[in-house]
Amino acid sequence: MSIFARVGAALLVLAALVAPSTAAAAPTSPDATSPDATILASERNADGSTTTTVRVGPLIAQPHSGDGDGEHGMGTHTNVVVPFVPPCVNCYITAIQPDLTYADGSRANYDTGVMLHHAVLFDRARGDVTCDDEPLGLAGRRLFASGNERTGGELPPGTGVKLGWLPLTWTLVELMNMKPESQAVYFDVTMTHVPAHTSGMTEATPVWLDANNCGDSTHPVPAGESTTTWEWTSTIDGTLKAAGGHLHDGGEVITAYNRTTGETLCESEAGYGTDPAYQGHIESMSTCTGDDLGRVNRGDTIELVSRYDTDHADPVAMSIMVAFVAED
Numbered sequence: 001m002s003i004f005a006r007v008g009a010a011l012l013v014l015a016a017l018v019a020p021s022t023a024a025a026a027p028t029s030p031d032a033t034s035p036d037a038t039i040l041a042s043e044r045n046a047d048g049s050t051t052t053t054v055r056v057g058p059l060i061a062q063p064h065s066g067d068g069d070g071e072h073g074m075g076t077h078t079n080v081v082v083p084f085v086p087p088c089v090n091c092y093i094t095a096i097q098p099d100l101t102y103a104d105g106s107r108a109n110y111d112t113g114v115m116l117h118h119a120v121l122f123d124r125a126r127g128d129v130t131c132d133d134e135p136l137g138l139a140g141r142r143l144f145a146s147g148n149e150r151t152g153g154e155l156p157p158g159t160g161v162k163l164g165w166l167p168l169t170w171t172l173v174e175l176m177n178m179k180p181e182s183q184a185v186y187f188d189v190t191m192t193h194v195p196a197h198t199s200g201m202t203e204a205t206p207v208w209l210d211a212n213n214c215g216d217s218t219h220p221v222p223a224g225e226s227t228t229t230w231e232w233t234s235t236i237d238g239t240l241k242a243a244g245g246h247l248h249d250g251g252e253v254i255t256a257y258n259r260t261t262g263e264t265l266c267e268s269e270a271g272y273g274t275d276p277a278y279q280g281h282i283e284s285m286s287t288c289t290g291d292d293l294g295r296v297n298r299g300d301t302i303e304l305v306s307r308y309d310t311d312h313a314d315p316v317a318m319s320i321m322v323a324f325v326a327e328d
């Protein structure tokens with residue numbers, strides 16, 4: 001999706017958010033049915049936190065009419081933009097786990113002929129740290145992203161991503177269907193959260209690092225081994241608390257460095273071949289979590305380095321890391 005399409009999508013969502021009668025859905029694909037976001041489950045935990053699952057859907061993955069068989073990312077894409085019910089207001093999200101499921105709760109994946117190409121969770125109420133001055137910044141702060149590998153994570157105790165009194169959360173979901181018939185699936189996001197007044201909580205700011213930042217995130221990789229790098233000059237001061245990467249098939253590892261201090265901030269490795277549902281495709285990314293994973297100072301050069309080793313050139317690979325920084 002181009003920047004302009006994304007901005008258009010963002011504006012569509014904004015329009016939906018200010019017009020309650022249409023707030024149920026703002027699909028970008030004319031053939032998508034009206035998806036909705038609802039609270040599927042919410043449970044109080046013994047420690048006073050709450051775990052809430054927000055379900056987005058039904059999302060209709062359009063039938064695949066091409067000659068692909070699901071190999072090399074072949075399939076038919078469906079993009080949907082949906083306002084996302086915040087799990088809480090004036091609160092901190094301390095853990096998150098995405099999934100792609102069917103109505104009965106069973107998992108949708110390569111073995112059922114559909115995959116979660118991407119999902120990004122935005123908050124229009126806050127500015128994005130690394131894209132605020134770009135057109136994509138109109139979409140709001142990028143809080144979290146998931147590929148089909150569905151990497152979730154938990155922030156270190158006492159830290160959380162803040163949602164304000166009026167979070168304008170929305171999600172952009174891209175599905176890929178390898179089957180000749182349409183499939184109705186759900187993007188489920190399970191989050192643990194605590195009220196903002198919880199003592200001892202510190203806000204963690206999501207910092208989106210991306211080899212094609214402020215664009216559509218895709219970049220080409222050649223067949224064989226390759227390395228892609230990208231730099232960002234930090235505009236914030238803080239301590240890194242957690243980070244996790246996103247790569248496509250063939251991706252091996254993505255690492256964030258602070259080149260100014262010489263620290264390695266986080267190395268996130270791709271995993272393959274343990275869960276048959278993924279049929280050999282990327283199935284996990286390791287994450288980094290800790291009280292002090294390194295410093296990020298205003299003016300520091302933060303470098304992102306990804307390594308791919310693929311058996312075919314991929315024009316639309318990705319190299320993303322979302323870092324969570326407790327600002328000073």
Ligand SMILES: [Cu+2]
Nearest residue numbers: 117118147318
């Ligand atoms: Cu991706």
